[in-house]
Amino acid sequence: MIATRNRISFDPELIRRYDLRAPRYTSYPSADHFENNFTEKHYRQAAVTSNEIPIPSALSLYFHIPFCNSLCFFCACNKVVTRRTEVADEYLDYLCQEIQLQGGLYDNDREVVQLHLGGGTPTFLTMNQIKRLLQKVDQHFLLSTSPDRDFSIEIDPRTVALESLESLRQLGFNRISLGVQDFEPEVQQAIHRIQPAEATLELLQHAKDIGFESINVDLIYGLPHQTFETFNRTLELLMTTPPDRLSVFNYAHLPCRFPPQRRIHGKDLPSAEEKLTILETCVHWLTTAGYSYIGIDHFARPEDPLAHAQLNGTLGRNFQGYSTHTGCDQVGLGISSISQVGTCYSQNVKELSPYYAATNHGRLSVDRGFQLSPDDEIRRRVIEQLMCFSRVNLNSALASSENTPETYFAGEFRVLEEMIDDGLLSIDDNNTIEVSPSGRFLIRSICKVFDIYSAPGRESRYSRLI
Ligand code: SF4
Incomplete structure (x- = not known):
């Protein structure tokens, strides 16, 4: 099983097709x-x-x-x-x-x-x-x-x-x-x-x-x-x-x-x-x-x-x-650095002057941040598991909720069907998503299905895979 997960297969045609703009998911939601x-x-x-x-x-x-x-x-x-x-x-x-x-x-x-x-x-x-x-x-x-x-x-x-x-x-x-x-x-x-x-x-x-x-x-x-x-x-x-x-x-x-x-x-x-x-x-x-x-x-x-x-x-x-x-x-310390503490993100100001001014007054120079909702936490779990292991069990990801994956992620399941048909991933009876060796390069596109923030119109901020 593990050996299968670590395999990769380079499929240029699939990459061309799914080479969408998407965040790199070092956080969810992304810092923007x-x-x-x-x-x-x-x-x-x-x-x-x-x-x-x-x-x-x-x-x-x-x-x-x-x-x-x-x-x-x-x-x-x-x-x-x-x-x-x-x-x-x-x-x-x-x-x-x-x-x-x-x-x-x-x-x-x-x-x-x-x-x-x-x-x-x-x-x-x-x-x-x-x-x-x-x-x-x-x-x-x-x-x-x-x-x-x-x-x-x-x-x-x-x-x-x-x-x-x-x-x-x-x-x-x-x-x-x-x-x-x-x-x-x-x-x-x-x-x-x-x-x-x-x-x-x-x-x-x-x-x-x-x-x-x-x-x-x-x-x-x-x-x-x-x-x-x-x-x-x-x-x-x-x-x-x-x-x-x-x-x-x-x-x-x-x-x-x-x-x-x-x-x-x-x-x-x-x-x-x-x-x-x-x-x-x-x-x-x-x-x-x-x-x-x-x-x-x-x-x-x-x-x-x-x-x-x-x-x-x-x-x-x-x-x-x-x-x-x-x-x-x-x-995170210093200008523009980001902290992730519990269920929130906090980013310092990006410029030196406001950083110096806030610190001079004994304040932390927090510029912006984000408090995750319960739904954000679930989606963050799903995305992190996919990014790290190319697989996620949606039952486990939803353990804190009373919903089933079929109802909670009904819309996502519909989008994933096309990816299943194209061989990017499979979903078993226990709601485990397993990304295929050729889908691993396209993991950001797969994660994006669960991302409610990267809506159409904002994608120009993100890079493509190629
Ligand atoms: S300009 Fe950018 S890439 Fe070059 S040394 Fe500075 S941070 Fe690194």
């Missing part, structure tokens, strides 16, 4: 549905409630470090491009205040089992600045020392020296993620990200040598001047030092929403057909090299904890993607 009437008061109440349940969950902390040395033209992240390293000191002053405020909200015996520095470019910070940040976190939260803890940082290989990796290990990080995107010089030129392959691979090898686990590499397909031959070369090079995990993102060209992308010429982009071939090549490459397909755009070595978590049913999905630490309350 958060509401402005959700305030700091609601977030604080959610934190109090989360402490009061009989066994409060562990914590996961995310820190957004928004600064970057230079601008990558494809980038859709919330960032500030600057060469003035001193701006990070000012940001850290405020971030430390927020750490204190947030730390005061959660019972101090709630262990932090997951911690992630993302951005932007976290390694824009000097080692002393990172140390200062972690010391402050240590003062206000109970940091796990278990080998299973997941303390990770995103690395920009263009600016990180080999010896910095050792310092990060000493500071307690046990996982890293390297931004690579593509090794082809012409592609790097077009996206304004020159990153020699040799230096990146040397860094990757060094990270392995000094004991980092679950090393992740980010690639992007669909970038200007990419072809399946060039992407092949990138993969060939990367496989000389294979990482434990790979994320192969689809580049979504949305220059109206993300102004840096205006520097990328549409005529240089691979066609949808070429992108499909690149994706097919990539999937073939990675599965032949022994990687397990985790979901959407994530692959992992079979011995990696992510692959294990998928097999033993403990995989989760959160704002950082797939996670081995399910059930944590997530606390």
Whole structure:
């Protein structure tokens, strides 16, 4: 059964047909549905409630470090491009205040089992600045020392020296993620990200040598001047030092929403057909090299904890993607970061000035958020199960309700019938949806059937699969 679930089959015709725009479902509903009437008061109440349940969950902390040395033209992240390293000191002053405020909200015996520095470019910070940040976190939260803890940082290989990796290990990080995107010089030129392959691979090898686990590499397909031959070369090079995990993102060209992308010429982009071939090549490459397909755009070595978590049913999905630490309350710190506590989401303001102003007044800079209804909770369960395991039992998902799947999801069943006919999934007599090997690539389209918020008219905000 498990072996069947982990199989994937690449069916270009089916992908063309179901390649809809859909959220990536790192949350349900997706962040673009958060509401402005959700305030700091609601977030604080959610934190109090989360402490009061009989066994409060562990914590996961995310820190957004928004600064970057230079601008990558494809980038859709919330960032500030600057060469003035001193701006990070000012940001850290405020971030430390927020750490204190947030730390005061959660019972101090709630262990932090997951911690992630993302951005932007976290390694824009000097080692002393990172140390200062972690010391402050240590003062206000109970940091796990278990080998299973997941303390990770995103690395920009263009600016990180080999010896910095050792310092990060000493500071307690046990996982890293390297931004690579593509090794082809012409592609790097077009996206304004020159990153020699040799230096990146040397860094990757060094990270392995000094004991980092679950090393992740980010690639992007669909970038200007990419072809399946060039992407092949990138993969060939990367496989000389294979990482434990790979994320192969689809580049979504949305220059109206993300102004840096205006520097990328549409005529240089691979066609949808070429992108499909690149994706097919990539999937073939990675599965032949022994990687397990985790979901959407994530692959992992079979011995990696992510692959294990998928097999033993403990995989989760959160704002950082797939996670081995399910059930944590997530606390996001820094501009634009998102918290997920109990049944609510809360997002900080995206700009520095209002963040500084709120923090100065001893307030959390909550900008918007969302309180889930009982129906949202059911749909979130269904979508997370599908995203993580390609299957869901609707009876279990509805356990808290008096309804049967046949009545509660009557409309969804009608839509799913066509997907059943097309071989994307099956539904058994016990109301278990099982996504087929060829349906796994289209999981977002399947999840979208259960999403009452991504109504027609809003789809342009989301990317396609290819
Ligand atoms: S891709 Fe990373 S390094 Fe490049 S601009 Fe975006 S956040 Fe900064």
